[in-house]
Amino acid sequence: MSACRGDHCVTCSDEGIAMRVLRVDAARGLALCAGEDGARSTVEIALVEPVAPGDALLVHAGVALVRLEPAEVGA
Amino acid sequence: MRFVDEFRDAELGRAVATEILGAVEPGRHYKLMEVCGGHTHAIYKYGVDDLLPENVELVHGPGCPVCVIPMGRVDDGIAIAREPGVIFTCFGDMLRVPGSDGSLLEAKAAGADVRMVYSPLDALRIAKANPAREVVFFAIGFETTAPSTALTLKRARAEGVRNFSCMCNHVTIVPPLRALLDSPDLRLDGFIGPGHVSTVVGARPFEFIPADYGKPVVIAGFEPLDVLHAIRMLLAQLAEGRRAVENQYTRVVPWEGNVRALEALAEVFELRPHFEWRGLGFISQSGLRLSDAYAELDAERRFAVPGVRVADPKACQCGEVLKGVIKPWECKVFGTACTPERPIGTCMVSSEGACAAYYNFGRFQRGERAAL
Numbered sequence: 001m002s003a004c005r006g007d008h009c010v011t012c013s014d015e016g017i018a019m020r021v022l023r024v025d026a027a028r029g030l031a032l033c034a035g036e037d038g039a040r041s042t043v044e045i046a047l048v049e050p051v052a053p054g055d056a057l058l059v060h061a062g063v064a065l066v067r068l069e070p071a072e073v074g075a
Numbered sequence: 076m077r078f079v080d081e082f083r084d085a086e087l088g089r090a091v092a093t094e095i096l097g098a099v100e101p102g103r104h105y106k107l108m109e110v111c112g113g114h115t116h117a118i119y120k121y122g123v124d125d126l127l128p129e130n131v132e133l134v135h136g137p138g139c140p141v142c143v144i145p146m147g148r149v150d151d152g153i154a155i156a157r158e159p160g161v162i163f164t165c166f167g168d169m170l171r172v173p174g175s176d177g178s179l180l181e182a183k184a185a186g187a188d189v190r191m192v193y194s195p196l197d198a199l200r201i202a203k204a205n206p207a208r209e210v211v212f213f214a215i216g217f218e219t220t221a222p223s224t225a226l227t228l229k230r231a232r233a234e235g236v237r238n239f240s241c242m243c244n245h246v247t248i249v250p251p252l253r254a255l256l257d258s259p260d261l262r263l264d265g266f267i268g269p270g271h272v273s274t275v276v277g278a279r280p281f282e283f284i285p286a287d288y289g290k291p292v293v294i295a296g297f298e299p300l301d302v303l304h305a306i307r308m309l310l311a312q313l314a315e316g317r318r319a320v321e322n323q324y325t326r327v328v329p330w331e332g333n334v335r336a337l338e339a340l341a342e343v344f345e346l347r348p349h350f351e352w353r354g355l356g357f358i359s360q361s362g363l364r365l366s367d368a369y370a371e372l373d374a375e376r377r378f379a380v381p382g383v384r385v386a387d388p389k390a391c392q393c394g395e396v397l398k399g400v401i402k403p404w405e406c407k408v409f410g411t412a413c414t415p416e417r418p419i420g421t422c423m424v425s426s427e428g429a430c431a432a433y434y435n436f437g438r439f440q441r442g443e444r445a446a447l
């Protein structure tokens with residue numbers, strides 16, 4: 001059974017992943033984001049608002065914790 | 076890709092390793108603890124350990140939340156999962172952690188509705204889709220994960236989702252570090268500080284380590300060059316007689332952390348007077364529970380839980396591994412009775428657990444060589 005994404009454990013407190021914002025639903029405080037592998041997920045953005053499409057975020061357990069330099073996600 | 080390729084460059088890695096070799100004093104043994112499981116995983120995945128001189132020893136800390144969860148808390152979770160009508164949700168690795176009477180995965184096989192989620196927000200979605208069922212989220216993790224739970228609970232209350240609750244097992248990073256530093260059987264020279272925990276709490280909470288214990292701390296990222304660079308920075312502090320908190324991971328970690336996240340934690344959670352850690356025992360003010368303001372969303376108040384303390388299996392030496400007293404391969408059951416497929420101890424469950432990292436990447440030859 002593959003419990004976690006990739007080879008990391010999602011529970012680990014020190015495991016965040018870089019994602020890029022695709023679409024923002026500001027009213028609900030959510031954004032659709034894509035990871036480096038193309039996988040998409042809905043992310044809570046309350047801790048880093050405001051964000052815009054194209055922004056890069058460090059996401060852990062569905063929540064964006066910090067804004068990253070744009071060059072950190074994707075080539 | 077920037078910040079990944081750069082930090083996995085083998086040539087640069089060898090160059091930093093050469094600098095490390097030049098920075099160590101011959102005849103002195105250095106014991107550096109990487110606090111978090113993410114670093115442990117990176118060290119063994121990329122073979123960082125093999126690039127270090129023999130007298131630089133990395134000790135694996137208690138920063139894997141799955142590894143430090145005591146059996147009694149697993150039993151409490153299973154008791155809730157077995158309640159009629161409950162959908163019990165948790166992160167994947169938690170499913171396989173053994174309690175005194177099996178794991179959550181075994182409870183699922185026996186009929187309990189246990190579901191794996193990637194975030195508490197997923198658990199809340201399940202609750203909204205199943206209004207006739209009680210949905211419980213087993214919250215676990217350090218300060219990196221706790222904001223996710225806090226925001227989900229705030230959202231559940233704002234949206235009036237009454238069939239959702241949380242069994243809180245969140246822990247905080249500073250108290251176990253202080254307990255380790257006070258431990259008489261462990262002598263450490265410095266700490267590789269947790270990178271993503273620090274995005275939330277910032278660097279300041281670690282200042283007591285140089286101030287009270289005279290040890291350096293370098294907060295580090297998770298690529299192999301990050302870890303090597305952090306080791307180089309720690310050795311430089313030791314050589315120069317400096318003791319400070321330094322931030323190697325400036326491209327991600329702000330010195331002051333995330334103030335909004337800290338405010339959310341303060342609103343939703345309060346410190347437990349004490350919390351049990353596997354291998355470390357009870358540590359004061361090291362665990363979080365839901366504050367009175369969020370009592371109606373607290374699964375431990377909504378359901379009856381046994382709350383019984385359960386001793387670890389006698390064969391299991393996770394406690395010594397978590398304190399860095401022994402290496403994983405020195406445990407009596409490592410790789411024989413205890414494997415990732417059939418773990419006895421928590422350190423073999425999570426991919427960030429020191430035992431699983433050693434086992435999966437076969438990185439125990441170095442220690443075996445040293446023992447010969």
